Amino acid sequence: MAANPAKVFAVKAQPGFGFIALFCFFMLYLPIATLVFYAFNAGVSVAAWEGFSLRWFESAWANSAVQEAALRSFLVACFAALLATVAATMAAVATTRTEPYRGLTFKYAFINQPLMVPEIVTAVALLIVFSRIKVWTGYSGMGYILAAHTAFCIPFAYLPIRARLENMDLTLERAAADLYAPPWQAFRRVTLPLLWPGILAGFMLAFVISLDDVVITEFVKSGGQETLPTYMLGQLRRQVTPEINAISTVFLGISVLLVTVFFFLNRKKS
Amino acid sequence: MSVAKNAIDVRGVSKIFTSAKGDSFKALDNVSVSIRENEFFTLLGPSGCGKTTLLRLIAGFEFPNEGQILLHGEDIAVLPPYKRPVNTVFQSYALFPHMTVAQNIGFGLEMLGRPKAEIAARVAEMLKLVRMDELADRRTSQISGGQQQRVALARALAPKPKVLLLDEPLSALDYKLRKDMQIELKRMQAETGITFIFVTHDQEEALTMSDRIAVMNKGRILQVGSPHDIYGKPTDRFVANFIGETNFLRATPAGAKNGLMKLSLAAGGTLEAPLPEGSLPSGDVTVVVRPENATLAPERKGMLSGVVENVVYFGTDTHVHLKLDDGTPFIVRQQNASSATTAAVKGKRFGLSIAPETPRVLKD
Numbered sequence: 001m002a003a004n005p006a007k008v009f010a011v012k013a014q015p016g017f018g019f020i021a022l023f024c025f026f027m028l029y030l031p032i033a034t035l036v037f038y039a040f041n042a043g044v045s046v047a048a049w050e051g052f053s054l055r056w057f058e059s060a061w062a063n064s065a066v067q068e069a070a071l072r073s074f075l076v077a078c079f080a081a082l083l084a085t086v087a088a089t090m091a092a093v094a095t096t097r098t099e100p101y102r103g104l105t106f107k108y109a110f111i112n113q114p115l116m117v118p119e120i121v122t123a124v125a126l127l128i129v130f131s132r133i134k135v136w137t138g139y140s141g142m143g144y145i146l147a148a149h150t151a152f153c154i155p156f157a158y159l160p161i162r163a164r165l166e167n168m169d170l171t172l173e174r175a176a177a178d179l180y181a182p183p184w185q186a187f188r189r190v191t192l193p194l195l196w197p198g199i200l201a202g203f204m205l206a207f208v209i210s211l212d213d214v215v216i217t218e219f220v221k222s223g224g225q226e227t228l229p230t231y232m233l234g235q236l237r238r239q240v241t242p243e244i245n246a247i248s249t250v251f252l253g254i255s256v257l258l259v260t261v262f263f264f265l266n267r268k269k270s
Numbered sequence: 271m272s273v274a275k276n277a278i279d280v281r282g283v284s285k286i287f288t289s290a291k292g293d294s295f296k297a298l299d300n301v302s303v304s305i306r307e308n309e310f311f312t313l314l315g316p317s318g319c320g321k322t323t324l325l326r327l328i329a330g331f332e333f334p335n336e337g338q339i340l341l342h343g344e345d346i347a348v349l350p351p352y353k354r355p356v357n358t359v360f361q362s363y364a365l366f367p368h369m370t371v372a373q374n375i376g377f378g379l380e381m382l383g384r385p386k387a388e389i390a391a392r393v394a395e396m397l398k399l400v401r402m403d404e405l406a407d408r409r410t411s412q413i414s415g416g417q418q419q420r421v422a423l424a425r426a427l428a429p430k431p432k433v434l435l436l437d438e439p440l441s442a443l444d445y446k447l448r449k450d451m452q453i454e455l456k457r458m459q460a461e462t463g464i465t466f467i468f469v470t471h472d473q474e475e476a477l478t479m480s481d482r483i484a485v486m487n488k489g490r491i492l493q494v495g496s497p498h499d500i501y502g503k504p505t506d507r508f509v510a511n512f513i514g515e516t517n518f519l520r521a522t523p524a525g526a527k528n529g530l531m532k533l534s535l536a537a538g539g540t541l542e543a544p545l546p547e548g549s550l551p552s553g554d555v556t557v558v559v560r561p562e563n564a565t566l567a568p569e570r571k572g573m574l575s576g577v578v579e580n581v582v583y584f585g586t587d588t589h590v591h592l593k594l595d596d597g598t599p600f601i602v603r604q605q606n607a608s609s610a611t612t613a614a615v616k617g618k619r620f621g622l623s624i625a626p627e628t629p630r631v632l633k634d
Contacts (some may be wrong), residue, residue, distance in 0.1 A: 054338075070442075100290050134399045174331055175364035179353040179378035180429065 016185065032252070039245035046242055056246040072213055076142065076227060080149035081157070083204035087150070088157035088202055089195070093187075096165040097173075112159075114152040123219035130220055140222045148220045149210045153265060156209045157202035160262075165191075165196025191210035197265045204262045208255055276340070277433050277465040278305040278328060283337030283347075285323055297323040299489040302561070305433075305467060306482075310459050312468045314476040315486035317513070321469045324486075325435050329358050341432060352381070357426035358435040361442070363418045365410040371404040371421050378429035389497070393400060395422040399458065416447045423455075424600065427462060436468045440475065452479055473513045477501060485509045504559075505546070505633050510558045515589075517559045517600045521631075523552075533557060537594035539574030539622075543629040556632045561603035563628040566590065566614060567619035574598055576622065580615050591613040593623075 011017060039057070043050030091111055095104065116121065130144045158267050172194070176186035214229045221230060228251065235244055281345045285298040298320045305311045305339045313321035321386050328339060330351035339347040357378065375396050379389045397403045400420035405413055410421060419439060426434055436455075440448045456479055470476055476483050477497040484494045485508070492506045493499075500513050504510035507518070519541075521533035526545055533541045533555070543557055569575045576592035579599075583606075590602045601623065603613075614620070 169362065169364065171362055172362050172366060173350070173366040175358070175366070176377070176381075177331075177362060178329060178356075178358045179425070180352045180381040181377075182352050183351075190366055240589060 020179050034254070036151040036249050038242050041140045041245075041248040044241055046240055046245060056242040057250075058079050058252075059113040060243045060246045063243070065226070065231060065245075066228075069226045069228045071144050072142075076145055076149055077207045077210040080146055080153050080210045081203050083146075083150040084153035084206045084210075085157045085161075085199060085203040088161055088206075089199055091154070091158055092162040092165050093191075096162060112155045115155050119152075119215045123216045126216060134222075142225065144220050144222070145217060145225060145227070148163065148216050149213065152213070152216060153206035158207040160201040160205060161195065161198045164195055164201075168194055201265045202263050204258050204265070208258050209263075212251070212255065275307055276304045277307045277309070277342065278303075278467070279338070279343070280304070280324070280328075280341035281338040281340065283327060283339065285320075285327060285332060286335050292622050295520055296489050298327070300337070301371055301489070301491055302337075303320055303484055303491055303494060305465060308465055310456065310466045310468065310479060310481045312470060312476040312480040312483045314470060314473060314513075319487050320489040321471075322437060325358075325437055325467065325469050328433070329356060329435050330354050338439045351391070355429075355432045356435060357429060357431040358437065359422050359426045359439045361437045361439060363422040363439075365418055365425070367410055370407050370409060371402065371413065374410060374421055375428050377425065382429060382566060396428045399427070399461070400424045413590070416443060416451070419443065419451065423458065427464065430462075431464060433465045433467060436466060438470055439468075440470075441472075443568045448475075455479060456577040477513070485512060487512070490535065502628075503630055504558060505630070507556060507632050510630070515561050515601055515603075517561065517564070517598075519557045519559060519598065519600075519629075521557050522554050524563065530627075533629075533631070535574055537574060537576075537596040537598050537600075539572060540610055541624060542573070542626060543631050544627055546631045546633065558630045558632060559600075559624055560628065561589065561601040562585050562605075563625045564600070564602045565623050565625075566602055566604075566620040567623040569619055571619040573623070575619060578616050578618050578620065581614050588614070592620065596628055 038049070040052050040054065042053035042055065061199055095107060095111070098104070106204060109116075126148050128142075130148075134140050134144075164187045168191070172190055176190040177183070181189060212229055213227075214233060217227050218230050218233065221227070226234065228247070232244055232247060272560055280301055280390055283298055283301045284296065286296050287379070288294045301324060312441075313324060315321045323332065327334050327347070327558065330346070330349060332352075335348055337347070338345050341354070341356070346356075353460065354362070363625075366377065366477050369377070372393050376389045376393045379392055384392075393404075397406055400423055402417060402420050402424065411416060413421070413624050422439065428528045435592075440451050440455075443451060443620040452475060455466070455468075468476075468479065477500075482494060483500050484491045485500060487504075493504065495503070495511045503512055504513065510516045510518075520536040521541065522536070524532045524534045524540070526532065529545050530542045531545050533543060534539055534613065535557075536554075541557060574594065576594040578590055579593050580591040582591065585606070587606055588604045590604065592600045592602065594600050601615075602622065
C-alpha cells in the first residue's frame with residue numbers, strides 16, 4: 001500500500017473476500033432453495049425426496065383453512081396498506097412541505113417509532129389494550145388486526161413517499177401557485193401526480209409487511225382469525241408436510257414479485 | 271410620475287431572513303422603486319444582492335418584513351401568489367413534467383376557470399407567439415432546453431398577467447441561443463405590451479434589453495436609469511465598476527464654470543467633468559473615465575500620462591493597460607478598425623487625452 005499511495009482500499013482484493021461472500025449467499029439462499037425444492041416432493045416428508053409432484057400445491061389449494069387464512073391475509077393487507085398509505089402520505093406532506101422548526105426531527109422519529117420498538121413489545125402492549133377494549137365494547141371482529149397492521153405499516157409507507165417528496169423540485173409547486181392554483185389544486189394537479197410512484201411504492205411495501213406479519217397478529221387475533229402466517233405457524237406445531245412448503249413457495253413468489261415491482265417503481269425517477 | 275402610471279411601486283421594503291440557528295440576514299434594506307407601465311425593467315446585480323428576493327416578493331413567494339408593494343396602486347404585499355395577477359418565468363423553467371406543452375401553457379387559464387374553447391384558442395395563440403406550434407402535444411422532457419424556455423414564457427404569458435417576472439431565464443442557455451432569446455424577449459414584450467421585470471447578473475444582457483435598469487448591491491438599489499445613463503453617467507462607485515470596464519482617478523476640485531468642474535488629478539494633469547447633481551463636493555473626489563473615452567497621444571508637459579504595461583487584443587478592439595505616474599492602473603480601448611490608432615508598445619510612455627464631458631464625478 002505504501003508503495004502505491006494512489007491505490008485505494010479495495011475490499012474485493014482482500015484475501016478470503018470471495019469465500020466469505022459465497023458463504024453468506026449460501027447461508028441465505030440454501031434453506032429457501034431447499035424449502036422450495038421439497039414443495040414439489042411426491043412423498044409426505046420435507047427431507048426425503050420421493051419424486052416430483054404438484055400434489056401439495058393441489059392439497060393446499062383445496063384446503064379450506066388455507067383458503068380462508070389466505071383470503072383474510074390478503075384483505076387485511078389490502079385495507080391496512082391502503083389506510084397506512086393515506087396516513088403516511090399526509091404525514092409525509094406535513095413533514096416535508098414546511099419550514100424547519102424545533103421538534104421536526106423528533107416528529108420523524110415519532111412516525112418511524114414502530115421500526116425501532118421491538119415487535120414483541122408492541123404486540124404485548126396491543127394485547128393488553130385490545131383485551132380491555134374487547135371487554136368494554138364486546139366487539140371482537142377484524143378491526144383490531146386491521147388497526148394494528150395499519151399502525152405498524154405507516155412507517156414503511158412513509159419512507160418512500162417522503163423520499164420522493166424531498167427529491168421533488170419545489171419550484172414546480174411554486175409555479176402552480178404562481179399560475180393561480182390555490183394550495184389544494186396545486187397539490188392535486190402537480191404534487192400528487194408526481195408523487196404517485198412514491199405512493200405506490202409505499203403501498204406495496206406496507207402490503208408486503210402486513211402480509212407476512214406473525215408476532216403482532218398472533219397476539220392480537222381472536223379465535224377464528226387466522227392469517228396465512230399464523231395458520232402456518234399453527235400447522236408447524238402439529239405435523240409438518242410439504243403442504244407448508246407449497247404455501248411458503250407461493251407466498252415467497254408473491255412477495256418477490258411485489259418487492260421487485262416496488263424496486264422498479266422506486267428507481268423510476270421523475 | 272403619478273401612482274396610476276406605475277405598474278409596480280415598491281415602497282420602503284425590507285426583507286430579513288432568519289436561519290434555523292437564529293442568524294439573520296438582511297436581504298433587502300428599505301428598497302423603494304417604481305416600475306412603469308409597459309416597461310422592460312431590469313434588476314441587475316451580483317449574486318446575493320437581493321434582486322431575486324425582490325422578484326420573489328413581487329411574485330408572492332416571500333413576504334416583506336416592512337414596506338408595501340403596490341400593483342397599479344393596490345397593495346399586494348400580503349396576497350398569496352395565486353391571488354396576484356403576476357406570472358413568473360423561473361430560472362429552472364419549472365415546467366410540469368407530467369403534462370404536455372399545451373397543457374402546461376393552458377394551466378394558468380384552467381386554474382382561473384376559463385372556458386375550454388377560450389383556453390384552446392389562447393394556447394394556440396401563445397404557441398404561435400413562441401413559435402412552437404408543432405410541438406403542442408410533446409412532453410416537456412422531449413424538447414430541448416431552448417424550447418423549454420419558450421414554453422415557460424408562453425405559460426407565464428398565457429393568462430395575460432399585469433406584470434411578467436423573469437428570474438435569470440437565459441442563464442441556462444448557450445451563448446448563441448441566449449443572444450437570439452434576448453431579441454425574442456424584447457419582441458414579445460413589445461407585442462404583448464406587458465410590463466417585464468427581468469432579473470440578471472449579466473450587465474451586457476441588461477444593457478441590450480432594458481428600458482430601465484436598477485443596479486443593486488447588498489440589499490439596496492444604488493442607481494435606477496436607462497442603460498445609457500447607467501453606463502455613461504454612473505453616480506456610484508459600485509455601479510461604475512460593475513457595469514463595463516472603468517478607470518478610477520483621484521482628483522481635487524479646482525473651481526467650477528459653466529456647469530463644468532475643473533479637477534486636478536492626483537496622477538498629474540487636469541480634467542473637466544460635468545458638475546454632479548446637488549452640491550459641489552468639498553474634499554477630494556473620484557472621477558470615472560470609460561476606457562473608450564480615452565486615447566493615446568504624444569506626451570506633453572502637464573498632461574496625464576503613463577507607461578504601457580500590457581496590450582491585449584480582442585478582435586474588434588485592443589485594450590492598452592497603462593500605469594500612471596502615481597501608480598494607478600489605467601485602461602485605454604482602441605477600435606481596431608480605425609487606422610488612426612497609435613501603436614502601443616510595451617514600456618513606451620504616452621499622454622492620455624480624454625474626451626470632454628465624458629468623465630463622471632462620483633458621489634462617494
